[in-house]
Amino acid sequence: VQLQAFGGGLVQAGGFLRLSCAASGRTFSSYVMGWFRQAPGKEREFVAAGSSGGSTNYADSVKGRFTISRDNAKNTVYLQMNSLKPEDTAVYYCAAARQDTWYSGNSGNYRFYPYWGQGTLVTVSS
Numbered sequence: 001v002q003l004q005a006f007g008g009g010l011v012q013a014g015g016f017l018r019l020s021c022a023a024s025g026r027t028f029s030s031y032v033m034g035w036f037r038q039a040p041g042k043e044r045e046f047v048a049a050g051s052s053g054g055s056t057n058y059a060d061s062v063k064g065r066f067t068i069s070r071d072n073a074k075n076t077v078y079l080q081m082n083s084l085k086p087e088d089t090a091v092y093y094c095a096a097a098r099q100d101t102w103y104s105g106n107s108g109n110y111r112f113y114p115y116w117g118q119g120t121l122v123t124v125s126s
Contacts, residue, residue: 001023001024001027001028001031001096001115002023002024002025002115003021003022003023003094003095003096003115003117003118004021004117005019005020005021005093005094005117005118005119006019006020006022006120007019007020007120008091008092008120008121008122009121009122009123010123010125011084011122011124012125013085013086013124013125013126014083014084015084015124016080016081016083016084017081017084017122018079018080018081019035019078019079019092019094019120019122020076020077020078021033021035021077021078021079021094021117022074022075022076023075023076023077024075025075028072028075028096029052029072030052030098031096031097031098031099031115032049032050032051032096032097032101032102032107032113033049033050033068033077034046034047034048034049034094034096034097034107034108034110034113035047035048035049035068035077035079035093035094036092036095036110036113037088037090037093037122038090038091038093038119039090039091042090044093044110045059046059046108046109046110047066047079048062048066048067048068048079049102049107049108050068050069050070050077051099051102051107052102055102057107057108059108061087062088065081065082065083066079066080066081066082067079067080067082068080077094079092084122084124085124086124086125086126087124088122089123089124090122091119091121091122092119092120092122093116093118093119094116094117095110095113095115095116095117096113096114096115097112097113097114097115
């Protein structure tokens, strides 16, 4: 599966953005879809994931502010980001993994995602 993320940009603290990730392939609905981010000089970290069945999982740092959703008819996964903070500044990546990644409890581990988009930069100014 090929992924393309877009929607990043510059926003003030307290603002919002919605990222989108378009996927190719007819089996999109069967994949776990995840969002990860990487700030300069830091390791890639988990943000949110959604299973094929509609369950979701969030990093504690974004819980209550970010929402992951998917439209299987459009082969697209979204990340709605509200109440943005300067510490949310990073390159955001979407990724896809097989459903067993969810069942094994590894949806938050980037090493279990074989498919990645190119990343989109989100900059939050204070």
